[in-house]
Amino acid sequence: MTAGSETDRAVAASNTLLCLTLLWLAGNGMRITILAVPPVISNIHDDLGMTATQIGILSGLPMVLFAAAAVPGSLLIARFGALAALIFGLFATALGSALRGASESIAWLYAASILTGFGVAVIQPAMPPLVRAWAPRRIGFATAVYTNGLLIGEILPIALTIPIVLPMVAGSWRASFVVWAIPVAIIALIVALLAPRPATTISAARKWWPDWRNGLIWRLGLILGSANALYFASNAFIPDYLHQAGRDGEITGALTALNIGQLPASFLLLMFAERLELKAWPYIACGILGLVSIIGVVFANGIVLVLAAATLGFVCAAMLILMLALPPLLSPPDDVHRTAAAMFTISYTCAVITPVLSGICWDLTGVPATAFIPIGLCAVLAITLAPKIVDPRRAVG
Numbered sequence: 001m002t003a004g005s006e007t008d009r010a011v012a013a014s015n016t017l018l019c020l021t022l023l024w025l026a027g028n029g030m031r032i033t034i035l036a037v038p039p040v041i042s043n044i045h046d047d048l049g050m051t052a053t054q055i056g057i058l059s060g061l062p063m064v065l066f067a068a069a070a071v072p073g074s075l076l077i078a079r080f081g082a083l084a085a086l087i088f089g090l091f092a093t094a095l096g097s098a099l100r101g102a103s104e105s106i107a108w109l110y111a112a113s114i115l116t117g118f119g120v121a122v123i124q125p126a127m128p129p130l131v132r133a134w135a136p137r138r139i140g141f142a143t144a145v146y147t148n149g150l151l152i153g154e155i156l157p158i159a160l161t162i163p164i165v166l167p168m169v170a171g172s173w174r175a176s177f178v179v180w181a182i183p184v185a186i187i188a189l190i191v192a193l194l195a196p197r198p199a200t201t202i203s204a205a206r207k208w209w210p211d212w213r214n215g216l217i218w219r220l221g222l223i224l225g226s227a228n229a230l231y232f233a234s235n236a237f238i239p240d241y242l243h244q245a246g247r248d249g250e251i252t253g254a255l256t257a258l259n260i261g262q263l264p265a266s267f268l269l270l271m272f273a274e275r276l277e278l279k280a281w282p283y284i285a286c287g288i289l290g291l292v293s294i295i296g297v298v299f300a301n302g303i304v305l306v307l308a309a310a311t312l313g314f315v316c317a318a319m320l321i322l323m324l325a326l327p328p329l330l331s332p333p334d335d336v337h338r339t340a341a342a343m344f345t346i347s348y349t350c351a352v353i354t355p356v357l358s359g360i361c362w363d364l365t366g367v368p369a370t371a372f373i374p375i376g377l378c379a380v381l382a383i384t385l386a387p388k389i390v391d392p393r394r395a396v397g
Contacts, residue, residue, distance in 0.1 A: 015196065019134035020145050022191050023127070027149025028156075029090045029187040030123050033097035033116050034062050035154045036180040039161035040173035047173065048106055058113060060352065063232065065117030066124065067348035071210065073122035074341035078208035082129040082337060083195055085122050090188035092119030097181035101174040125340040132328035132336055134196065140273035143325035148266040151317060155259070207334065210342035217339055219385050220326055221346025223283060226382040227319035228347050229354035230290055230375060234258060234312060236355045237362075237371045238297060244368045250301065254309040261313025269321045277325050282318070283386035290315040290379035298369050319382065326389070354378060 037044075037058070045055055076085045096116030103109040127146055135142035157165075157180055169175035210217060235258065239251045269276070276282045289311055296308025327340040358371040 016135065016138075018194060019196065020142060022195055023131065023134070023142055023146040024149035025187045026086060026090065026123065026127065026130075026191060027146035027151075028153035029093060029184045030120050030127075030150050031153035032157055032184055033093050033177070033180050034120060036097065036157040036161060036177060037113075039158060040166070040176055043171075043173040044109070048103070048109065050106060054106060058109065061110065061113050062117040062120065063348050063352050065114060066121050067345050067352060069118045069121035070125055070341040070344040070348070071208075071338075073125045074210070074338045075208040076122055077126055077129065077337040077341075082126040082133070083191075083197070085126040086130065087188055087192045087195075089119045089122035089126065090184055090191065092116075092122065094181040094185035094188060095119075097177050097184065101176075101178040101181075103174060121344070124344050125337050128324065128327040128340040129333075129336040131325075132333060138274065139328050140275075140277040140322075140325045141270065143328075144266065144269040144273040144321050147317075147321045147324060148270065151262050151266050155263075158259070208338055208341075210338045210345075212342065216330060217342040218346065219388050220323065220330075220339070220343045222350065223319070223382050223385050223389075224323040224343055225347035225350025226287070226378040227316050227323065228351035229378045230294075230312065231258075231316040231320075232351045233355045233358055233375045233378075234294075234297070234309075237358055237375070238309070241298075241368045241371060247301065250305055253306050254297070257306045257310035258313040261310035262317035265314045265317035266321065269318060273321060273325060276322060277329060278389065280386045280389055282322055283389070284383050286315045286319045287379045287381075287383035287386065290319075290382070291376055294372050294376045294379065298372050350378070 041055060041059075044050065044058075050058070073085060073089070076088065080088075093116050096112050096114070096119055099112035099115065100109060103112060128143075131139055131142045131146070161176055161180075165176045165179050166173075169179060212218075235255065238254050238258065242248065242251045242254065293308045293312035293315060296304060297312065300308055323343075327343060328336050331339040354374050357374040361370040361373050362368055364370075
């Protein structure tokens with residue numbers, strides 16, 4: 001082995017490590033400002049005199065934006081490239097969070113939240129093309145890396161806002177939004193300064209509108225939508241269900257388990273994602289485990305309830321990581337961004353609709369447990385569609 005080949009190998013390893021670090025940081029930037037809202041929601045409620053409906057709108061805005069702005073994000077990627085879209089999205093997210101700190105009215109808070117959600121909606125379809133460009137031989141692993149960053153980005157504001165950030169800013173929820181905007185802006189600067197530039201010029205004629213007639217993107221979107229709906233709808237209904245059942249003391253344990261349960265899946269898939277990609281059985285297994293977990297959440301209590309919620313969180317994270325690896329694996333390089341955009345549009349639409357259907361079931365029957373019927377059907381949908389995920393050699397073309 002020559003000294004030159006050793007040097008080339010070292011440089012390649014250094015570049016790979018840099019790209020993986022940037023992907024992990026960008027994953028953090030996708031969620032930090034979004035999850036900065038729940039810890040201070042009661043402060044906002046009291047300070048601005050918001051109704052429960054207005055709080056619900058504030059909580060639902062991000063998912064609506066994730067669905068509605070994914071395709072415009074694809075247009076930005078087609079015109080300017082995935083890296084430029086990522087940097088723009090990170091800066092927009094940071095700016096939107098900082099502007100929420102200037103909120104003196106509900107309308108201003110909504111407008112700033114829309115900007116924040118739009119920034120994240122642009123970032124999401126930019127990540128799969130960057131994974132393919134920066135780690136073409138390690139797509140599953142690189143996807144697990146940035147998804148791990150995403151999950152850490154969800155946990156940090158939840159864990160740190162009340163005990164650390166709020167005391168640091170004299171209890172001001174407005175200032176807390178500015179604080180959480182700072183790391184996202186720093187991540188945007190780091191990516192802008194250090195990210196590898198594409199070797200080719202972006203074509204002005206590059207396609208951006210998804211091919212909605214392609215059954216593959218509907219399968220991808222609906223399976224990812226099942227995972228998102230399982231996670232978001234469970235977060236929405238577990239607290240109220242347990243409260244109605246007179247089990248308020250179990251709410252914190254169940255919600256904590258649901259969210260912390262995602263981390264083991266993230267770390268495990270850092271090791272095993274590449275062995276599982278493009279196989280149907282992991283999705284079928286996740287769907288079965290998800291369905292069993294929902295049943296456990298409804299009928300169990302105590303430690304069994306906590307284990308069921310943790311398993312549900314594990315399932316949601318595993319499905320999320322495996323699904324996010326599929327657009328760069330199943331699509332030609334110039335189509336990754338629009339496949340991903342379509343997948344996010346469909347999946348977050350599912351995440352918005354499912355809690356509504358759950359609420360309708362509860363209201364129509366007067367039985368709180370029926371709220372989990374649409375959530376359980378999402379697991380069944382994943383089981384049904386999983387065998388139809390095809391090999392990339394048959395999907396590309």
